[in-house]
Amino acid sequence: MKKEALDIDQSTIAIAQPAIEILHLKKAFGSKVVLNDFSLSVENGETVVVMGRSGIGKTILIKCIIGLVKPDGGSVRVFGKDISKLDHRQLDDLRMRIGFVFQSSALYDSMTVRENLEFPLRRDRRRKIDGNIDELVREALRNVGLEQTIDLMPSELSGGMRKRIGIARGLILKPEIVLYDEPTTGLDPITSEEITQLILSLQKKYKTTSIIITHDVDLAREAANRIVFLANGIAYLQGTYDELIHNDDPEVKHFFKR
Ligand SMILES: Nc1ncnc2c1ncn2[C@@H]1O[C@H](COP(=O)(O)OP(=O)(O)O)[C@@H](O)[C@H]1O
Numbered sequence: 596m597k598k599e600a601l602d603i604d605q606s607t608i609a610i611a612q613p614a615i616e617i618l619h620l621k622k623a624f625g626s627k628v629v630l631n632d633f634s635l636s637v638e639n640g641e642t643v644v645v646m647g648r649s650g651i652g653k654t655i656l657i658k659c660i661i662g663l664v665k666p667d668g669g670s671v672r673v674f675g676k677d678i679s680k681l682d683h684r685q686l687d688d689l690r691m692r693i694g695f696v697f698q699s700s701a702l703y704d705s706m707t708v709r710e711n712l713e714f715p716l717r718r719d720r721r722r723k724i725d726g727n728i729d730e731l732v733r734e735a736l737r738n739v740g741l742e743q744t745i746d747l748m749p750s751e752l753s754g755g756m757r758k759r760i761g762i763a764r765g766l767i768l769k770p771e772i773v774l775y776d777e778p779t780t781g782l783d784p785i786t787s788e789e790i791t792q793l794i795l796s797l798q799k800k801y802k803t804t805s806i807i808i809t810h811d812v813d814l815a816r817e818a819a820n821r822i823v824f825l826a827n828g829i830a831y832l833q834g835t836y837d838e839l840i841h842n843d844d845p846e847v848k849h850f851f852k853r
């Protein structure tokens with residue numbers, strides 16, 4: 596009886612590997628140290644919000660997670676795999692499982708909405724995409740409530756619509772992990788709240804693990820299981836929203852506007 600209980604425990608430990616595990620990450624540009632000794636684990640299904648001043652290294656952090664920026668030291672494991680040990684093909688395979696929503700929406704101005712959404716689907720010709728491309732594009736647009744924009748150019752869209760299309764594109768391959776870089780920055784409060792609700796509904800629908808970089812306290816409150824403050828190159832402070840609103844640290848107070 597006792598032995599059995601122990602076996603079950605061990606298998607539970609094996610399953611509970613974090614989706615993302617960052618250990619002692621270091622990144623400098625010349626003499627400018629951006630990440631110094633940054634460590635963070637994100638559990639499966641968890642939403643971690645990363646806050647911190649502009650230029651502190653938040654975007655660099657998520658670029659390290661998808662291998663767009665090569666760290667100077669430390670390690671990043673995604674689904675248990677050390678990404679620095681992957682070859683091009685393996686890294687591509689991994690990136691198919693991670694959605695990335697860029698700060699600027701990063702839509703191609705010379706392509707229609709449809710072509711922008713098809714881009715991640717056509718990027719890898721070796722791979723057979725599950726399902727019909729047209730149907731995937733329409734589903735992605737339905738998810739963000741913008742089916743009617745399929746043949747428009749990005750210049751014909753409002754800022755909020757561009758963000759929605761950026762989110763639709765980031766999620767079109769139904770990734771297990773989604774990284775959002777300031778999804779509500781530059782939007783008015785009502786549009787920000789709509790984007791927040793959209794992110795929440797997509798998380799619920801697809802049960803994704805997420806990292807959300809934001810300065811938006813309302814988004815952090817509604818979406819975060821945990822908030823991490825990036826300062827001095829490290830995960831300076833972390834806690835739930837309720838824990839942090841009572842925190843007297845100046846870095847934290849600054850964001851919660853007290
Ligand atoms: N390619 C680069 N070359 C030199 N410095 C860079 C480069 N990319 C980012 N940086 C610097 O790294 C710091 C962190 O950048 P970033 O992660 O974009 O900040 P943020 O927290 O605003 O997202 C900034 O000071 C920026 O100037």
Ligand SMILES: [Mg+2]
Binds near residue numbers: 653654655698776
């Ligand atoms: Mg940034």
